[in-house]
Amino acid sequence: MSSLWPELERLLGEVQKPARYIGCEDGMILPAHHPDKAAWLLIYPDTYEVGLPNQGLQILYEILNERPDAVAERSYAPWTDLAAVLRREGLPLFSLDTHRAAGDFDLLAFNLSAELVYTNLLECLDLAGVPIRAADRGPEHPLVLVGGHCSYNPEPLADFIDAAVLGDGEEVVSEISEVVAAWKAQGRTSREDVLLALAGVTGVYVPSLYTVGFRDDGILDVVRPLHPAVPELVEKRTVADLADWPYPNNQLVSLTEVVHDRLNVEVFRGCTRGCRFCQAGMITRPVRERPAEQVRTMVAEGLRRTGYDEVALTSLSTADFSGITEVVADTVSDDACGQVSVSLPSLRVDAFTVGIAAQIQRARRTGLTFAPEAGTWRMRQVINKLIREEDLYGAVESAFSQGWRRVKLYFLTGLPTETDEDTLGIIEMAEKCVEIGRRHQKGASVTISVGAFVPKPFTPFQWFGQNTEQELNRKVGLLRDAARKAKGVQLKWHDTRASVVEGLLSRGDRRMGVVIEDVWRNGGVFQEWGEHFALGLWTDAMDRHGVSFEEHVYRHRHEDEALPWDHLSAGLHKDFLWQDWRDALDEVGLEDCRWTPCYDCGACTGYGIEHVVASAIPPAGGSQGTGQELGPDRVGAVPVGLSQRRPPIVEPSVEPNLLPAGAER
């Protein structure tokens, strides 16, 4: 249990960016290990630069180290050069805090934010000296856990992990620590005992305690518990009120440059806009706002403590935060904070948003980004991103007239029911934006960034057969041809080959395990990095193991078909999602439930929790991309069709389920 630093120190001169491996961040904790404490190694299976800023990992790091029965350290995937050096020298994966061997920890807990990192999980286990297959591990080995958004379908990783944790981690990590500390106190005897105890913790899924059946045609039939004590349906965890969890309290400040290198303050969790392609919006419901006063404190204290000159107010749609205008105004005018810039990731598309942006970007008005996601109103109704043309053009007009010189627009292609007219609508929209921009500025330009749509579990599009690689390429070709003729429009697109592999892993079942292992054994690591991604490794492995894109990715799934994640629950009722899928195909939008009565999706009612928002009155600014007429003078018809079973629209201010923040505490 000693530090590997003396050995590592000798070797770090050989690798690129050695500062990735030294720890030493401001905010780092050097915990006192003890045989009675559950020792967690929190691992982000991507580079340090990508992983360090992850808020989820930092929150758990602090919460665990505050507990008397747990300690937590961190690790990130070593780049290929260090991995080779470690293997050559016979050294294991290590923690960054005390440079302790990964195999000395009781739990290796991976944060999975993206599917393409799955092979890195195997790489980290192997470097740690831990058997990659759960079945080969004994009581002397660490327990391997995964959490984060990808853990909602952990089936492709079922062979490699001991448990997956669903939902918010703040509370459940403490319960897991108790189970593991008790197991240690009893001498770490049988691995089955601890797994069974973990399966008894709400939110924890132990794949080895479930069996999977297949139909004669090879389609998944059912996932069933093997033991009477484990639940048939594993429910996610949700913290009721963010005000109880003001974390990270000591955000880690890296000594070397990382992505999102700034203070990050989460202003709310969850989203009710109901964009049908968005897994994050579906699985993190309901909306839980942090009280504005707590946000102010976290911003002011965070800036003072870290020395950062930039703060991001993070959420899935920050302009929806009640009192966003006031919080932003307070931050930029707080002299104690010095020259601070505020960034608002995930801005919605409307003039109100541009107003906030103008308030915070007084100097650097270079570029502003919006995500209309689809090029036609029909398509946006299908995906329920109800931005009207006038919302976008109003936002763009407002941006160019206030001095921004470049606007960036995000779109998806390969969406359900998408026609070539919808695809080309992206370019038409961009051209119109350039036209608006040139009324204000001669050199106005618009960059459009197009990603291929990948259907995700627990969304209404989970039944949709993803576009084939060929079809995605054809659509990208259409866009390229059209963009070439469009003045002032620059087109960027994502690698369509990586999208189909992402599709395979996002909705795959346990049969993906052998494919993942095969790719890893053939050197396929860092697959989320363009320089390392190799489609051939995947297709060769799939051929060897009889797995096809046709069956697992491109095929539309049936209503009566079991889905690999049916035994897990994100709170959403499957019939709600199915109805929403039907509505999508009927081009029927669904209003933001924050301003309407409850649709009973299950995310609130199932757990006896509610939205926690400071204000039930929508802020001024038109439809705010919901397609609804919002604001005090809201009258008349909503420009989206509502299906018959939907409840009628009522005034939002009388909505009973919208409580002031903290009112229930």
Next chain:
Amino acid sequence: MSVVANPRIRIRFSKQGKVRFTSHRDVARIWERALRRVALPVAYSEGFSPRPKISYGLALPTGYASEGEYLDVELDREQAESLGLVSQGILGNPQDGLIGRLNQVLPVGIRAQAIAPVQPGSSSLQQAVVACTWEFEVDAAGFDEVEAWVSRVLDADEIIVERERKGKRVTDDVRPLVEALEVGRGRCGTGGETVRVTAVLGTQPRALRPVELLEAMSVDPTAGPHPPLSARIVCRMQQWTLRESQESQESQESQESQESQESQESQQSKEDIKITQGDARVEPLSVDAGPAALVETRV
């Protein structure tokens, strides 16, 4: 209205331990955050994206340690005056608490050691420094072997190294940059005796790195093939700047005047510098320490 220049301060700091694996650029960002945290009124550039006016000395290669790193910070005159920083002269006093406050917010391994005002009009850190003293241990080599290497270097008339510069291969004779070289014995934890080299290497017209020299001259042409020498834990011990005149040597006890001398050396005198033991023309680039003795010198 006459324009009065902003006051500048020079900070000397050390870089040791794990943090030596951070890059020159990382260290710059660490300082920007630290200076914001102690609320020092740093001057900012004008324009589109204002930057703090901080200048850093000769880059220390990633992985090297140092006992003598420097940065110059320009303060906003108005704010500094309103805080009484200039009138009370407390920035010149290492005891004013700023060092202590900086060391509370700097990462483990980076320590501010001294702070002093910089005289108006003095040259930049990069221009002022003419040589650096380095110490390093030689890996897996005996004392005699290293001593032979030192002799080879000191006896050589020229040492030609080839390197890539802006995509082109260029050759330099680096022998004139070797001002002093000495081998000694050190102790390394429980590992027994180690061989330690102290080198004074010039920085004008370009800085010679200790490892570059070790690689260039590590193969003994008379002894046949053997593995090249390699260094571990290279540490910059001192940076040297030119002294203007003999008179100023008399006042070298006074830290204030040392600072003022740094500003006065001319571009001319740098070109044919040879540093000798007790050479009166040079002094450490320092904000508080007296000149260190130079060792084993080539005359």
